Amino acid sequence: MSRPHIRHELSQLESNLRTEIGKLAQSKNISLDTQTGSLCELIAILTQAGLCEHPLFGQITQVDAAVCQLDIGLYGLCSDCENEIETERLDINPVEQRCTQCAKSHEHEHRQELRLKH
Template identity: 50%
Template sequence: MSGLIRQRLSAVETDLRRAITELNTDWADRSISEIIDAMVGAELCHHPLYEKLNRLDAAQCQLDLGLYGMCADCESEIEPERLAQDPTEQRCQCCSEQYAHEHRRELRLSH
């Protein structure tokens, strides 16, 4: 099973690296964590790729630690259908909904 997950995460990484080359940077040969750091330095934290790279990095680390598929918030198992849809998913359905609700509220309060 771990091999299949690594394959799926590798496919996500390939797609993200392709998108990174479109940013016209010299980051393509860097590690995912180095690209994330470079995006912070270039003030690209709000770029859609930034969140996707962070999710990929987290999923790869969780897989290495034997924690892949565990919700980052409540530590319950993430529903298999959610992981099948997005192998970088970090939250179970319940926590994802709560996070989205809180994030929307934070956006309203900051404007």
């Protein structure tokens, strides 16, 4: 996948998320202009509004991370082992942060943490 294609995919995801976050803000009576400002500013506002646990917050932070990685030349590298993430994984989810092996390990560890908390 070419860099312009990746940027286009991420831009589309960002646009869709900004629309959904706008709807969420409206439903929560939060004054928020989601169409202007950087992703960092949007994330900060959502944090101040106490919406860090909402799934849209996680999605917008993933898009922000992927855009930053693309800008610094690290897009497509696993956040854990730094090996390349399989192209198939990125085709399915362009904001994927882990290779298959590390994703399995992370999921297993996360399930263990959930068990310990309950």
